[in-house]
Structure formats: structure tokens, C-alpha cells
Amino acid sequence: MCRMARPRKPLLSRDRIVETAGALVDAEGLEALSTRRLAAALGVSGPSLYNHFRTKDEILDAVADAVSARVDLSVFEDGRDWREALHDWAVSYRRALADHPNIVPVLARGPGRRPAGLRVADAVFGAMTDAGWPPAQATRIGALMRYFVMGSALGSFAQGFVDDRAAYDPADYPHLGQAHLLAERGQEIDEGAFETGLRALLDGLSVQYETLVGD
Incomplete structure (x- = not known):
């Protein structure tokens, strides 16, 4: 029986979530960011985000901290x-x-x-x-x-x-x-x-x- 190979990289990561969320905020403002919108932009289901962040506020904190890191x-x-x-x-x-x-x-x-x-x-x-x-x-x-x-x-x-x-x-x-x-x-x-x-x-x-x- 042939099994599908696992992807070399995980579909989702904290860095990818933060990068995509930051791009949404940059383009459309804080109001544009929702877990549903973010999941759609990432091409994943909403609940999968919660494997990395518990809440939208945690995602926003991570986006903000990525800016501070610069x-x-x-x-x-x-x-x-x-x-x-x-x-x-x-x-x-x-x-x-x-x-x-x-x-x-x-x-x-x-x-x-x-x-x-x-x-x-x-x-x-x-x-x-x-x-x-x-x-x-x-x-x-x-x-x-x-x-x-x-x-x-x-x-x-x-x-x-x-x-x-x-x-x-x-x-x-x-x-x-x-x-x-x-x-x-x-x-x-x-x-x-x-x-x-x-x-x-x-x-x-x-x-x-x-x-x-x-x-």
C-alpha cells in the first residue's frame, strides 16, 4: 500500500503565522485581523492556529514583538x-x-x-x-x-x-x-x-x- 510522503516542512509555524498576521495588519489595519481571516490567508482551518497561539491577542502580541525585534x-x-x-x-x-x-x-x-x-x-x-x-x-x-x-x-x-x-x-x-x-x-x-x-x-x-x- 502506497503512503503519501509527509511534507518536508510543517504546514504551519509560529513564524509563518506572525508573518502573515503582520502583513494583514500592515495592509488593512488591526480590525482586519481575525482568526478566521488569518486561517484563510494561511490556507488552514481556524482551530489549527490554536496549536501555536491561544488567542488573537497573543498573535497580535507576537506581531508587535516582531517589530520591536527590528x-x-x-x-x-x-x-x-x-x-x-x-x-x-x-x-x-x-x-x-x-x-x-x-x-x-x-x-x-x-x-x-x-x-x-x-x-x-x-x-x-x-x-x-x-x-x-x-x-x-x-x-x-x-x-x-x-x-x-x-x-x-x-x-x-x-x-x-x-x-x-x-x-x-x-x-x-x-x-x-x-x-x-x-x-x-x-x-x-x-x-x-x-x-x-x-x-x-x-x-x-x-x-x-x-x-x-x-x-
Whole structure:
């Protein structure tokens, strides 16, 4: 009797589920993800997902953690000054979130038990305390940076304006005469705004550092 050979690779894996779920969220938003929709995209039955994840929320946590895992933490390990390291980490962090903005609301809840998210928090806190920041202030810096980076990734300032000059009647909005041009320069404006804010934030922290830590 001839038996069918088993597939070389299992039909389903955690990584494949997370990758497919992440693609759905990226394309259509959090509301688009359901276990039924995900199973259909994977070509499997719904119950088979529960061999890897107990709930949809666990899948979303895994998708969020996969994004956190893309953040470059090596900047805290190569001897850079704390300010330079924090700057470069924030740029990497924002890039990861900007590539997957629809998952940011899940990340904004905090790391919870997510391993990659916890590694991010641990790396920032450790780098700040190693640089001499008091632990309480290092905690505040970690929170501050998370607020700033996540807020910048939630949406585009420039893309919030339409490209119709008539929408901004100077009689009503005397200072928005060029607002219809913002959308076409969206990436440049948004990245410039992030860099301006980040450097202003770091300038302020540097003043505090001299007061609290000194040489």
C-alpha cells in the first residue's frame, strides 16, 4: 500500500503565522485581523492556529514583538556617548514603527511579557544608568522616548493636509497659503520634524545631565 510522503516542512509555524498576521495588519489595519481571516490567508482551518497561539491577542502580541525585534540595540554596546546612542536608537525605533504604523497602538500598551519589547526597555534603562543617570530619571527617560517615538509614528503631519489650494481660504486661514503643498513633501517634513524634536529633547536632557551627574 502506497503512503503519501509527509511534507518536508510543517504546514504551519509560529513564524509563518506572525508573518502573515503582520502583513494583514500592515495592509488593512488591526480590525482586519481575525482568526478566521488569518486561517484563510494561511490556507488552514481556524482551530489549527490554536496549536501555536491561544488567542488573537497573543498573535497580535507576537506581531508587535516582531517589530520591536527590528530595533537596533547595538548602539548601546559599542561605547557611544549616551546622547549619541539614544539618538541613534530613537531613529532606528521610529524607522521600525514607521514601517508598520498599524501595530503601534498594540506596542503603545507597553511591553508586558513580550521578550523583544522587554529587551528594548532593559537596554535603554541599562544604558542610562551606566551613563550615570539616577535610576528614577533613567525610567523617566525611557518613558519619554517611548512617548516621543511612538507619537511620531502614529501618523503623518504633512499628509494630514489635502493638496487642494481652495481648501485653505486665506480669509479663514491666513497663514496656511502653502498648506496644500505639504503632502507632496510628506516624508521630508515628517523626518525633519522628528529630527528637530529629537535633538531638542536631547539638548534638554544634556542640561539635566550636567546638573544631576556632572563630570
